[in-house]
Amino acid sequence: MALDANVLxxxxxxxxxxGGATPQAAIHAGYERAWATIFDxxxxxxxxxxxxxxxxxxVRGFAVVHCLGxxxxxxxxxxxxxxxxxxxxxxxxKVEKLAIGNTSWK
Numbered sequence: 001m002a003l004d005a006n007v008l009x010x011x012x013x014x015x016x017x018x019g020g021a022t023p024q025a026a027i028h029a030g031y032e033r034a035w036a037t038i039f040d041x042x043x044x045x046x047x048x049x050x051x052x053x054x055x056x057x058x059v060r061g062f063a064v065v066h067c068l069g070x071x072x073x074x075x076x077x078x079x080x081x082x083x084x085x086x087x088x089x090x091x092x093x094k095v096e097k098l099a100i101g102n103t104s105w106k
Contacts, residue, residue, distance in 0.1 A: 004041070005077035008034040010100050023098045027089060031082055042074045 013030030021029060049070060052063035089098070 005038045008037055027085055042070055046070045
């Protein structure tokens with residue numbers, strides 16, 4: 001799910017770049033627009049993991065690890081990646097382009 005979150009963020013940023021936004025504005029808007037989808041998918045998966053906590057035995061251990069993995073995944077895919085992007089692109093006054101691939105439709 002962390003991979004899906006980062007793909008969503010990159011695609012939202014590309015959409016903003018196609019729309020004519022500056023690279024830094026595209027990054028900000030990409031994270032903002034993708035957050036609701038990322039949060040919804042992770043909460044849904046977390047609910048399933050929490051319901052598995054009610055099952056006794058080895059399934060309960062799996063549910064604990066599953067829930068911890070979801071929390072770690074959302075933290076790393078949104079918080080850590082945004083911190084790294086801000087570290088790389090945030091200190092520059094004028095960023096000319098982003099290294100997220102070709103943004104033109106083919």
